[in-house]
Amino acid sequence: MKEKLIFINNCLKDLQKQFNSDVIVNAEFVRFQDGAGKVVLPTECRDQDVFIICDVNDKTPNPYSGHVLSPDDHVRDIERVIGALKDNPLRKNLVVPFLPYGRQHRRRFGEPTEAADFLRDCHYLGFRNILTVDAHDPNVAAAISKHNFDNMFMTNEMLYELITREKLDYEHPENILIVAPDEGAQQRARHYADRFGCNHAFFSKRRDVNKIVDGKNVIISSQFVGFSPRGKDVIIVDDMISSGETILETARKLKKMGANRIFIIVTFGLFTKGTENFTKSYNKGLINKTYISNLTYISAKDLTGIEVIDGTFQLANLINVIHEGKENISDDLGMVIKSANEIVRTRRKF
Numbered sequence: 001m002k003e004k005l006i007f008i009n010n011c012l013k014d015l016q017k018q019f020n021s022d023v024i025v026n027a028e029f030v031r032f033q034d035g036a037g038k039v040v041l042p043t044e045c046r047d048q049d050v051f052i053i054c055d056v057n058d059k060t061p062n063p064y065s066g067h068v069l070s071p072d073d074h075v076r077d078i079e080r081v082i083g084a085l086k087d088n089p090l091r092k093n094l095v096v097p098f099l100p101y102g103r104q105h106r107r108r109f110g111e112p113t114e115a116a117d118f119l120r121d122c123h124y125l126g127f128r129n130i131l132t133v134d135a136h137d138p139n140v141a142a143a144i145s146k147h148n149f150d151n152m153f154m155t156n157e158m159l160y161e162l163i164t165r166e167k168l169d170y171e172h173p174e175n176i177l178i179v180a181p182d183e184g185a186q187q188r189a190r191h192y193a194d195r196f197g198c199n200h201a202f203f204s205k206r207r208d209v210n211k212i213v214d215g216k217n218v219i220i221s222s223q224f225v226g227f228s229p230r231g232k233d234v235i236i237v238d239d240m241i242s243s244g245e246t247i248l249e250t251a252r253k254l255k256k257m258g259a260n261r262i263f264i265i266v267t268f269g270l271f272t273k274g275t276e277n278f279t280k281s282y283n284k285g286l287i288n289k290t291y292i293s294n295l296t297y298i299s300a301k302d303l304t305g306i307e308v309i310d311g312t313f314q315l316a317n318l319i320n321v322i323h324e325g326k327e328n329i330s331d332d333l334g335m336v337i338k339s340a341n342e343i344v345r346t347r348r349k350f
Contacts, residue, residue, distance in 0.1 A: 003323045004045045004089075008054035008077050009069070011297045012097070015053065018316035027084075029077060031062040037073070039080040049323050050089040054078055056100045057270065057297045071100050075118065082125045093129040094122055095319060097295040097311075098268055102136035116143035123147055129322055133295050133315070134239045134267040152318055153334035154293055154311045158265050159195055160343050161309050162291055166263065168233060170340035173198035177232045177259075181250040185238045192237050192265070196340050201226020203250060222253075230258030240268040241292070248277055251287050264290040269308075275300040282306075 006025045007016060016024060028040040056071040069077075078094065085092070101114035115136075120143055122130055129148040135141075141149035163170050170176070173196045180189035180202035193200035205222040234254050241247055241264075251262050269292030271278075281287045282305025292298070293311040300306070318332050330336055338346075 002048045003051070004043075004048045005051045005053060005319070006041070006045075006081055008052065008074060008081065009058040010060040011055040011058035012053065012295070012312070014294055014310060015312040015315060018312050027081065029062075031067050031069075035067055037077065037080065039077060039084055041081070041084045044088040045085055046088040047090050049091045049093070050085065051093045051095055051319055051323070052078060052081055053095040055097060055296055057098050057268075059297050059299055075100055079125065087126070091128045092126050093131070093319075093322065094127045095131045095315070097133040097315065099132040099135045099140075102140070113143075115140045119143045119149070131315075131318060131322065133293075133311070136239055150318070150322070150329065150333060152315065152332075153191075154267055154295075154309070154314065155191060155195065156334050156338055156343050157311060157314060158267075158291055158293070158309055159192070159340060160347060161307065162235070162263060162265065162289075163340060163344055165307065166261070166289065170196055170344070173340075175232055177201060177227060177229050177234050179203075179226075179229065179234055179236050179250065179254060181236060181238055181247050188237045188239065191337075192235060194337055195343065199227040201229070203253070224253070224257070228257065229254050231260055233261045233263070234259045236262065236264045238266050240270055241266050241290075242270050243273040244271065244275075244278060245273075248281055248287075251281065255286055261288045262286065263288055266291070267293050268296045269293075269298060269300070269306065270296070271298070271300045275302050275304075275306065278306065279304045 003023050004025050005019060005023055006027055025041065025043060029037065031037045054074055056074040058074065059068050061068050099115065101118050104114040119140065123144050129150065131150045133152045135151050138151050162168060176196050176198040178189045178193040178198060178200040180186045182203055182205050186202050189200040189202060202225055203222045204225050236247060236250055238247060247264060254262055264287060278290055279302055290306045292306060292308055294308050295311045295315065318329065321329050321332055
């Protein structure tokens with residue numbers, strides 16, 4: 001069974017470079033002046049193993065109309081590709097590094113669970129495998145519990161780059177503290193702390209449930225829970241930076257509490273309000289460096305103090321092992337816990 005890859009949009013060019021050009025299908029996405037769209041495929045990929053790859057955060061203006069697509073638009077383009085393919089491929093797989101609607105994962109009064117609805121729609125569209133990266137809540141996979149949902153982590157790669165570039169003293173974990181900016185990131189903090197064998201902490205926040213600003217309930221107060229950061233190198237971890245206000249406020253509080261160096265590690269740097277505040281914080285010495293991946297669209301032009309780590313080799317490798325039918329891909333997904341010492345000692349492209 002041959003392999004074909006269809007890239008929905010212009011982003012993730014670094015991922016395209018990981019494959020031979022003969023497996024890439026150059027689809028034409030047309031956007032009319034009224035915003036309506038269509039797709040034209042040069043092939044129906046008959047009897048092939050098709051991977052549809054989409055970055056739902058791609059903000060590249062459409063060359064036909066200058067229209068910038070929303071995540072909803074990109075999801076609709078995925079459906080258009082499926083319509084063009086019909087039932088001709090032997091297997092259809094979806095690769096969405098940033099899981100759409102990932103933050104809409106809880107059922108609350110008057111709200112839909114769009115993350116679960118999206119996955120169920122993918123099942124109805126006939127996808128055999130769904131591959132994403134650092135899902136905001138991996139438990140959303142319960143919506144399609146009988147189907148393949150693979151969640152890749154870049155923890156090993158990010159930690160290797162952090163340790164080697166910043167000369168982090170990983171052999172003395174008592175000098176390192178992992179911090180989650182809120183309760184939702186605690187699991188990630190524990191995940192990183194297990195690699196170092198160090199302590200972790202988090203900020204417990206109270207929010208005004210009756211007041212929403214920029215789609216979020218306003219924070220009334222926050223309380224630090226865990227071991228003191230005084231004199232330690234602190235690593236703040238989360239899945240994404242949206243506006244960045246919460247994570248920078250976390251850094252300010254940690255600095256006042258006596259933290260030594262402060263590093264930020266997130267998988268996706270969306271920077272919806274730009275990177276100006278991150279640049280100022282870096283220049284003032286509040287944060288020492290911010291680490292993000294290149295697995296989603298980065299709109300920021302000024303990346304001063306921001307390191308972009310390549311995750312396309314690992315993602316491309318995962319696509320290949322899924323295509324080849326490898327049975328156990330836990331190590332390829334980055335789910336196998338490896339100590340910081342082992343990560344540095346057995347360096348490889350994850």
